[in-house]
Amino acid sequence: MLTSRFSLISLLGLLLLCSGCAAKSDSLYQQLGSHNGVSQITDSFLQNLAKDPLIAHHFEQTDIHVFRQRLIEHLCVVSGGDCVYKGESMFDSHVGLHISQADFDAVVGHLIDALKQQHIPIATRNALLAKLAPMYQDITYH
Amino acid sequence: MQLLLKNSLIILLFVSSLALTAQAGTSKLIATGGATTIEGAAGGGIVPWAVINGYASSDQWSTTVMYSQVGVDDFSLSSASMGLSFGNRFEISYAKQAFDLDTIGGQLGQDIIGIKYKIVGELLYSRLPQMSVGVQYKQLDDFALPQAVGAKEDWGIDIYLAGSKVFFDAIAGRNLVTNLTLRATKANQTGLLGFGSAQSSDYQIMAEVSVALLLLDNLAIGYEYKQKPDNLNFAEEQDWQDVFIGWFINKHVSVVGAYVDLGSIAGLGRQQGWYLSVEGTL
Numbered sequence: 001m002l003t004s005r006f007s008l009i010s011l012l013g014l015l016l017l018c019s020g021c022a023a024k025s026d027s028l029y030q031q032l033g034s035h036n037g038v039s040q041i042t043d044s045f046l047q048n049l050a051k052d053p054l055i056a057h058h059f060e061q062t063d064i065h066v067f068r069q070r071l072i073e074h075l076c077v078v079s080g081g082d083c084v085y086k087g088e089s090m091f092d093s094h095v096g097l098h099i100s101q102a103d104f105d106a107v108v109g110h111l112i113d114a115l116k117q118q119h120i121p122i123a124t125r126n127a128l129l130a131k132l133a134p135m136y137q138d139i140t141y142h
Numbered sequence: 143m144q145l146l147l148k149n150s151l152i153i154l155l156f157v158s159s160l161a162l163t164a165q166a167g168t169s170k171l172i173a174t175g176g177a178t179t180i181e182g183a184a185g186g187g188i189v190p191w192a193v194i195n196g197y198a199s200s201d202q203w204s205t206t207v208m209y210s211q212v213g214v215d216d217f218s219l220s221s222a223s224m225g226l227s228f229g230n231r232f233e234i235s236y237a238k239q240a241f242d243l244d245t246i247g248g249q250l251g252q253d254i255i256g257i258k259y260k261i262v263g264e265l266l267y268s269r270l271p272q273m274s275v276g277v278q279y280k281q282l283d284d285f286a287l288p289q290a291v292g293a294k295e296d297w298g299i300d301i302y303l304a305g306s307k308v309f310f311d312a313i314a315g316r317n318l319v320t321n322l323t324l325r326a327t328k329a330n331q332t333g334l335l336g337f338g339s340a341q342s343s344d345y346q347i348m349a350e351v352s353v354a355l356l357l358l359d360n361l362a363i364g365y366e367y368k369q370k371p372d373n374l375n376f377a378e379e380q381d382w383q384d385v386f387i388g389w390f391i392n393k394h395v396s397v398v399g400a401y402v403d404l405g406s407i408a409g410l411g412r413q414q415g416w417y418l419s420v421e422g423t424l
Contacts, residue, residue: 054169101230102199104267105169112171112359122358123315130310136267 028131029081031124038075042068044114054106058097078131090138099140108133166424167202170230172360173390174265174308177398178208178421181332182223182237183256183276185304186366187400187417188382189352191321192274192306193265194233194258195225196423197393203228206235210419212402216245216410219334223254233258233276241334245410250334251283263305271307278302280333291376291408293336294343300327313355319362321352330373331407339373346371360390380405384417396421 032038046068049055059067076083087093108129115125176184176193184195187210196204206225212218223237235256242249258276265272278300282288285296302325312318326345328338338344348371354364368382386400400417407413 100200101264102167102169102202105171105199108266109169109171121315123311126311126315126317129317133267133310134269136264 027081028079028124028127029076032075032079032120032128033118034081035072035076037118037120038072038079038081041114041118041120042072042075044117045071045111048110048113049107052106052110055103055110058099058103075128079128090135091142094139095142101140104136104140166196166204167199168197168204168393169199169202170197171266172197172393173356173362173388173396175204175206175227175423177388177396177419178206178210178223178225178235180210180212180219180221180237180239180419181254181256181278182208182221182225182235183258183278184225184227184233184235185321185323186352186354186364187384187386187398187402187419188368189321189323189350189366190256190258190276190302190304191319191323191352192260192263192272192304194227194230194260194274195235196227198227199230201229204423206421206423208419208421210398210417212404212415212417214402214404214407214413214415216243217404217407217413218242218244231260239334243408246408248287250287252333253281253283254333255279258304263307265306266308266310271305274304274306276302276304280329280337282333282336285336288330288334288336291335292339292374293330294338294340295328296336298328298333298337300325300329300333302326317356319352319354319356319364321350323350323352324348325350327371328373329371331379332370335374335408339375341375342371342373354386354388360392362386362388362390364388377409378406386417394423396423 070087073083073085077085175196176191179185179190183190184193185191195206198204204227208223210221219241221237221239223235225235227233237254240251256278258274260274263270263272280298282296302323304323306321309318325348328345330336348369350368352366354362356362364386366384370379370381372379382404384400384402386398388398390396398419402417404413
């Protein structure tokens with residue numbers, strides 16, 4: 001019983017490793033679909049944010065076209081693409097906005113949904129989240 | 143103590159109903175509230191994690207109800223619990239356990255009231271693990287059998303410190319949840335066989351670990367290990383372990399199944415079997 005349990009887990013592990021290794025040679029930016037992919041992810045993400053009353057009010061004073069462009073640049077830079085981010089730092093751009101943990105959690109959820117809507121594989125999604133999650137400190141509660 | 147227990151339950155029910163009418167929040171990501179342990183705290187099946195139950199984030203409420211059943215060779219344990227959380231910071235829980243001694247005959251049971259408070263860190267967002275402290279007050283239904291086998295008290299308090307951390311993209315692109323809990327306890331078989339004994343009535347620090355790999359956003363496989371004291375002379379008490387699969391169907395319903403190894407209980411060796419729990423969250 002014990003042996004069959006552990007061989008099942010090893011098999012699962014091997015399967016996972018093999019499904020993961022195929023995509024590793026590309027940069028994260030390429031895995032997200034480069035410029036077109038990141039633009040589409042950004043558009044899905046903005047649509048999801050607009051539908052959420054908890055979040056939408058934060059954007060009342062925002063020029064969405066400029067915001068969209070900065071977001072595309074930011075995702076490009078974060079994922080290792082050859083872009084220049086022309087916006088303010090994460091800290092400066094969120095000062096005075098009073099972003100709570102609930103806001104941040106909801107936004108992360110909308111980003112995950114946008115990545116799923118654009119059929120980004122789970123390993124790529126998690127790799128991007130690994131790079132974005134630590135920004136929590138710069139974005140919330142100030 | 144019985145009165146305190148009843149009052150606490152009434153307060154819990156009252157606050158839960160308030161929470162239900164005041165629109166529970168669900169901002170947290172799926173699976174980040176964990177499952178519910180057989181003792182009522184959020185965690186795996188047997189190890190409490192630093193996570194706060196339900197899906198409430200800051201300034202939101204959440205309530206959780208759970209029913210679980212464990213069936214091993216000579217015993218079965220059912221556990222029903224309800225929990226309430228606020229702000230992804232506080233968790234209060236109540237669990238009622240019934241332990242059937244299928245081979246020996248008879249039934250034991252206990253009530254567990256738990257409180258957990260998140261001290262520091264964030265499960266997903268900070269380098270520092272999320273750290274929580276918890277207290278569990280446990281009261282046995284009937285002390286006759288535990289007393290006969292050498293237990294000293296029919297109630298006890300466990301205090302634990304838990305750390306939990308998610309590592310994104312950890313193994314084959316999947317997120318890994320890791321947990322370490324240190325528990326100060328006098329409980330014999332988690333309290334079902336009473337607390338302490340004539341030989342050993344001091345608190346002991348026990349380590350509990352749990353790891354889970356999220357194969358999908360809402361599907362986890364994992365392993366848990368729970369170290370336990372060995373206070374009673376009449377029979378050796380061993381550590382517990384299990385291998386589990388957790389399916390978080392949506393933010394309102396989750397199911398956990400496990401293969402459990404509870405070691406020797408009350409002199410009956412190799413207690414292995416299954417565990418199933420169903421959970422509802424608002």
